[in-house]
Amino acid sequence: MPRVVVPLAGRPYDVRIAPGLLANAGRLIARATRARHLLIVSDRRVDSLHGAALRRALGREFRIDRAVVPAGEASKSLAVAERLYGAARDANLGRDGAVLAFGGGVVGDLAGFVAATWQRGVDFLLVPTTLLSQVDSAVGGKVAVNVGGIKNSVGAFHQPRLVLADTDLLATLPRRELASGLAEVVKYGMIADAALFTRLEREAGELSAGHPGRLSRVVADCCRIKARIVGEDERESGVRTLLNYGHTIGHAFEAVAGGRLRHGEAVALGMRGAARLAVGVGWLSEGDRERQDTLLDRFRLPARFPGPRVVELLAKIKQDKKVRDRRLRFVLTRGIGSASVAPPIEDAEVRRVLAALLHS
Amino acid sequence: MPRVVVPLAGRPYDVRIAPGLLANAGRLIARATRARHLLIVSDRRVDSLHGAALRRALGREFRIDRAVVPAGEASKSLAVAERLYGAARDANLGRDGAVLAFGGGVVGDLAGFVAATWQRGVDFLLVPTTLLSQVDSAVGGKVAVNVGGIKNSVGAFHQPRLVLADTDLLATLPRRELASGLAEVVKYGMIADAALFTRLEREAGELSAGHPGRLSRVVADCCRIKARIVGEDERESGVRTLLNYGHTIGHAFEAVAGGRLRHGEAVALGMRGAARLAVGVGWLSEGDRERQDTLLDRFRLPARFPGPRVVELLAKIKQDKKVRDRRLRFVLTRGIGSASVAPPIEDAEVRRVLAALLHS
Numbered sequence: 188m189p190r191v192v193v194p195l196a197g198r199p200y201d202v203r204i205a206p207g208l209l210a211n212a213g214r215l216i217a218r219a220t221r222a223r224h225l226l227i228v229s230d231r232r233v234d235s236l237h238g239a240a241l242r243r244a245l246g247r248e249f250r251i252d253r254a255v256v257p258a259g260e261a262s263k264s265l266a267v268a269e270r271l272y273g274a275a276r277d278a279n280l281g282r283d284g285a286v287l288a289f290g291g292g293v294v295g296d297l298a299g300f301v302a303a304t305w306q307r308g309v310d311f312l313l314v315p316t317t318l319l320s321q322v323d324s325a326v327g328g329k330v331a332v333n334v335g336g337i338k339n340s341v342g343a344f345h346q347p348r349l350v351l352a353d354t355d356l357l358a359t360l361p362r363r364e365l366a367s368g369l370a371e372v373v374k375y376g377m378i379a380d381a382a383l384f385t386r387l388e389r390e391a392g393e394l395s396a397g398h399p400g401r402l403s404r405v406v407a408d409c410c411r412i413k414a415r416i417v418g419e420d421e422r423e424s425g426v427r428t429l430l431n432y433g434h435t436i437g438h439a440f441e442a443v444a445g446g447r448l449r450h451g452e453a454v455a456l457g458m459r460g461a462a463r464l465a466v467g468v469g470w471l472s473e474g475d476r477e478r479q480d481t482l483l484d485r486f487r488l489p490a491r492f493p494g495p496r497v498v499e500l501l502a503k504i505k506q507d508k509k510v511r512d513r514r515l516r517f518v519l520t521r522g523i524g525s526a527s528v529a530p531p532i533e534d535a536e537v538r539r540v541l542a543a544l545l546h547s
Numbered sequence: 548m549p550r551v552v553v554p555l556a557g558r559p560y561d562v563r564i565a566p567g568l569l570a571n572a573g574r575l576i577a578r579a580t581r582a583r584h585l586l587i588v589s590d591r592r593v594d595s596l597h598g599a600a601l602r603r604a605l606g607r608e609f610r611i612d613r614a615v616v617p618a619g620e621a622s623k624s625l626a627v628a629e630r631l632y633g634a635a636r637d638a639n640l641g642r643d644g645a646v647l648a649f650g651g652g653v654v655g656d657l658a659g660f661v662a663a664t665w666q667r668g669v670d671f672l673l674v675p676t677t678l679l680s681q682v683d684s685a686v687g688g689k690v691a692v693n694v695g696g697i698k699n700s701v702g703a704f705h706q707p708r709l710v711l712a713d714t715d716l717l718a719t720l721p722r723r724e725l726a727s728g729l730a731e732v733v734k735y736g737m738i739a740d741a742a743l744f745t746r747l748e749r750e751a752g753e754l755s756a757g758h759p760g761r762l763s764r765v766v767a768d769c770c771r772i773k774a775r776i777v778g779e780d781e782r783e784s785g786v787r788t789l790l791n792y793g794h795t796i797g798h799a800f801e802a803v804a805g806g807r808l809r810h811g812e813a814v815a816l817g818m819r820g821a822a823r824l825a826v827g828v829g830w831l832s833e834g835d836r837e838r839q840d841t842l843l844d845r846f847r848l849p850a851r852f853p854g855p856r857v858v859e860l861l862a863k864i865k866q867d868k869k870v871r872d873r874r875l876r877f878v879l880t881r882g883i884g885s886a887s888v889a890p891p892i893e894d895a896e897v898r899r900v901l902a903a904l905l906h907s
Contacts, residue, residue, distance in 0.1 A: 269625055269694060276695040276866075304664070307691065307702045331667065334629060335636040342667045343703065506639075 189407040193326060193346070194418035200348055202326055202414065204407045206399055208353035209237070212244040212314065219349035220310045222285035224250040226275055228298035229289040230258040233316050236359055241289055241314065252278035256297065258290075260446060263297050263332045265341070271301045285310035285348070291317035291364075292324040292450065296339070299330030303345030313350045317360060318368025318402065319451055321352040322375070322409035327417040327427075337506055338438050344422060352410070354403040362487075365397060367451025369486040370433075374458060375409045377479060378432045379416075381524030383408050388478070391485040429526045432518040433458035436541070439503035443495040455488035456544050463540045465519040468529055475523050490544075497541045501534065549767040553686060553706070554778035561709055562686055562774065564767045566759055568713035569597070572604040572674065579709035580670045582645035584610045586635055588658035589649040590618040593676050596719055601649055601674065612638035616657065618650075620806060623657050623692045625701070631661045645670035645708070651677035651724075652684040652810065656699070659690030663705030673710045677720060678728025678762065679811055681712040682735070682769035687777040687787075697866055698798050704782060712770070714763040722847075725757060727811025729846040730793075734818060735769045737839060738792045739776075741884030743768050748838070751845040789886045792878040793818035796901070799863035803855040815848035816904050823900045825879040828889055835883050850904075857901045861894065 188205040203215065217223075225245065229238055234255045242251055254274040256262040275286075286309060288298035295313055302311035315325035331342025357365065369387075372394075376384030383405075387394065393401045413430070420427040437457025441448055448456075462479050465471035484490065504515065514531040521527060548565040563575065577583075585605065589598055594615045602611055614634040616622040635646075646669060648658035655673055662671035675685035691702025717725065729747075732754075736744030743765075747754065753761045773790070780787040797817025801808055808816075822839050825831035844850065864875065874891040881887060 265625055265629055272694045272701055276697060276700065279866075304701045304703055306700065307689065307704055329667065334632045337636060340636065340666065341632055341664045343664060344667055506636075 189403070191407065191410045191414045193414040195346060195421060198346060200346060200350070202350040202352065202410045204321070204352045204354065204403060204410060206353065206355040206403060208351050209240055209314070209356070210244055212241060212351055213246070213248045215351060216245065216287070216312055216349060217248040220285050220312065222283055222310045223248065224280060224284040225252070225287045225312070226278055226280050226284065227251060227253040227287045227289055228271060228294055228301070229253065229255055230262070230291075230294050231255055232258050233290045233294070237316065237356060238289070252280070256294065258293070260293055260333070263293050265332055265334055267297060268301055268332055271298070272305060275301065275305050280305065280309070282306045282309060285312055287312040287314065289314045289316065290320075291315065292320045295320055295324050296329075296331050296342070299345055299347070300332050300342055303330055303343035308345065311345055311347045313347045315350065315352055316356045318357055318365055318406070319371055321354070321357075321406045322368060323371045323413065325350045325352065326410050326413045328421065336442070338442060352406055354399060354406060357397060357402055358399070360397070363449060363452075366395070366486050366488055367449040369394060370451030370455040370458070370483065370488050372405055372409055373479065373482055373486070374432050374454065375412050377458065377520050377523060378429050378518070378526035379412045379524060380408065384482075384523050388482055391482060395486055428528055429518050432520065432526055433461050435504055435507055435517055436460040436500070436544075438507060439500045440492055440495070442503045443499055444492065448489070448492060452489050455483045456492055459483065459490060460540045460544055461517055461519055463543065464517055464529070464532060464536065467536060467540075468519065468532070470519050470521045470529065472522070478523065491546065493545055495545065497538050497545065500541050501538060504537070549763070551767065551770045551774045553774040555706060555781060558706060560707060562712065562770045563710070564681070564712045564714065564763060564770060566713065566715040566763060568711050569600055569674070569716070570604055572601060572711055573606070573608045575711060576605065576647075576672055576709060577608040580645050580672065582643055582670045583608065584638075584640060584644040585612070585647045585672070586638055586640050586644065587611060587613040587647045587649055588631060588654055588661070589613065589615050590622070590651075590654050591615055592618045593650045593654070597676065597716060598649070612640070616654065618653070620653055620693070623653050625692055625694055627657060628661055628692055631658070632665060635661065635665050640665065640669070642666045642669060645672055647672040647674065649674045649676065650680075651675065652680045655680050655684050656689075656691050656702070659705055659707070660692050660702055663690055663703035668705065671705055671707045673707045675710065675712055676716045678717055678725055678766070679731055681714070681717075681766045682728060683731045683773065685710045685712065686770055686773045688781065696802070698802060712766055714759060714766060717757060717762055718759070720757070723809060723812075726755070726846050726848055727809040729754060730811030730815040730818070730843065730848050732765055732769055733839065733842055733846070734792050734814065735772050737818065737880050737883060738789050738878070738886035739772045739884060740768070744842075744883050748842055751842060755846055788888055789878050792880070792886055793821055795864055795867055795877055796820040796860070796904075798867060799860045800852055800855070802863045803859055804852065808849070808852060812849050815843045816852055819843065819850060820900045820904055821877055821879055823903065824877055824889070824892060824896065827896060827900075828879065828892070830879050830881045830889065832882070835880075838883065851906065853905055855905065857898050857905065860901050861898060864897070
């Protein structure tokens with residue numbers, strides 16, 4: 188079974204990737220934490236599809252309480268976190284208990300924030316159920332809720348004890364959800380792995396169709412890249428910033444779209460924008476920009492999002508955590524497979540690129 | 548100027564203790580953090596008494612925004628934290644900014660929680676203004692808010708970059724506030740320092756009257772004890788538990804008193820209860836119990852708190868973070884100056900001791 192170790196000093200943890208892992212969850216989790224009391228946090232959709240199977244797999248080893256939140260980004264709020272704290276209290280979840288996130292990125296971020304702060308921090312376990320969360324948010328310990336209209340403005344770094352990515356769960360994903368995950372996969376290719384990028388070009392059709400074997404290999408590759416980066420820079424003071432490729436513009440689109448764009452779709456727009464900026468500063472060839480955009484097209488990821496105004500997007504970008512002294516800095520690629528933080532870019536140039544993403 | 552180093556691996560920090568420190572805050576804080584943008588969190592009382600002086604001392608080196616919360620435990624809530632997140636957003640406080648807590652324990656715990664979680668953690672600075680916070684909550688990095696009716700149920704470990712304890716600020720403390728701080732001072736004597744305890748007995752009158760020199764020395768001694776303990780056990784998996792002497796019963800009283808007991812007053816009741824339990828298990832002599840209680844009497848700290856029912860208090864105690872498997876464990880003293888976690892104690896014995904604290 189593919190196993191990736193996230194090499195954090197003092198508290199490394201495993202990411203296991205395989206079809207059918209859920210059935211072994213009890214044994215694997217019992218080895219990773221001393222907790223024997225779990226609060227399972229899930230959303231309605233995942234709970235109704237797979238909740239019973241997870242509980243069956245865990246029932247022998249653990250005392251289980253569960254909390255179900257509505258699906259969707261709106262659940263990443265302090266109000267929903269407060270409801271989960273109430274569930275933890277009612278379940279008498281002590282410091283020696285653990286929170287298990289069973290769902291996609293929203294559930295992982297929310298439940299992780301609750302795990303990071305309940306009783307000043309309890310053990311955290313992740314069973315990601317979407318491609319997006321398996322390749323991205325489940326590895327690395329970033330947890331957060333959205334406060335004051337800013338995405339992930341309140342959060343913590345709280346590493347899980349174990350991540351179990353059962354790629355069988357991807358079979359029940361809606362098409363747009365799968366495509367959203369593939370956007371983050373393209374990101375890994377662009378910033379860190381030209382060979383992965385080439386494979387994605389070759390296998391785009393099968394991946395889009397949800398081919399289990401192809402997807403498993405991709406998940407393992409992405410987790411390996413992310414684990415290496417997080418191991419070098421847990422707190423995002425250096426190389427980890429590169430994982431934000433496409434996210435500065437992407438988060439702005441996500442913020443103004445009010446739920447009409449999925450995270451990966453917004454990131455796809457952000458990567459298209461970033462590639463234009465990279466061409467503009469002479470880092471990326473026009474040909475490589477086209478390769479990226481063609482691959483995104485094949486995954487049916489959006490190239491345009493009409494509606495918002497440029498000035499709105501620019502204001503959102505300037506609220507970003509990565510923006511310092513209000514000067515716009517972006518992660519850009521120097522060819523496929525390599526990325527860096529670029530020198531500040533003039534507002535006018537950013538406006539030009541945003542305009543191109545708005546007009547159909 | 549007395550200086551205590553909290554010896555945490557990788558990120559030690561200073562606690563400075565002296566009268567008049569506030570005037571040097573700009574220089575000292577500029578050395579301790581790279582942040583040049585501060586969000587000062589304070590309560591109404593402290594802000595009106597000393598806010599202008601602090602801002603004057605900081606104005607040259609820092610861009611300053613401020614947020615003022617109502618005084619009192621009720622401000623340690625997610626709702627007030629959310630207002631502070633709003634203030635941080637409106638101030639455009641970035642990852643390179645810092646939160647400065649200027650006040651007592653409530654402000655420190657609340658602002659510290661906001662610092663721990665805003666943008667996944669920004670620098671935190673503490674200028675404690677009460678005796679209680681100078682000797683206790685300002686050192687050690689425990690930050691929290693009260694959620695679901697449980698004190699400190701949601702929080703983090705977030706160490707400050709610097710603690711500035713200006714003992715001149717104690718001159719404006721109300722008498723009950725000073726006494727509340729002295730309760731925690733007695734705690735340090737009981738758990739870790741027989742010589743300090745003897746000095747407290749000798750200087751009780753002067754300390755009660757707010758003698759600045761005597762108080763400064765006591766603050767420095769307590770910070771030294773706490774820094775040593777926190778340095779050994781930041782996350783409270785061992786020796787740090789001993790700092791909870793008097794707090795298990797104390798928190799229960801605080802919870803049911805609804806604001807009628809100050810923290811130190813509740814801890815005084817808790818220490819009186821713990822001493823009775825310690826006599827009961829044969830760890831403490833009746834004479835040493837009397838020495839503790841007499842010292843608490845001289846600081847005019849309560850010996851009784853009529854009103855709540857034993858069963859209510861017992862239920863609160865069982866919600867405590869330190870209670871495992873619902874068996875009651877207490878930190879008890881083995882003579883003055885030495886403490887350990889005692890073996891589980893029967894509910895009946897705890898009830899007997901609680902009853903003694905309830906009846907006047």
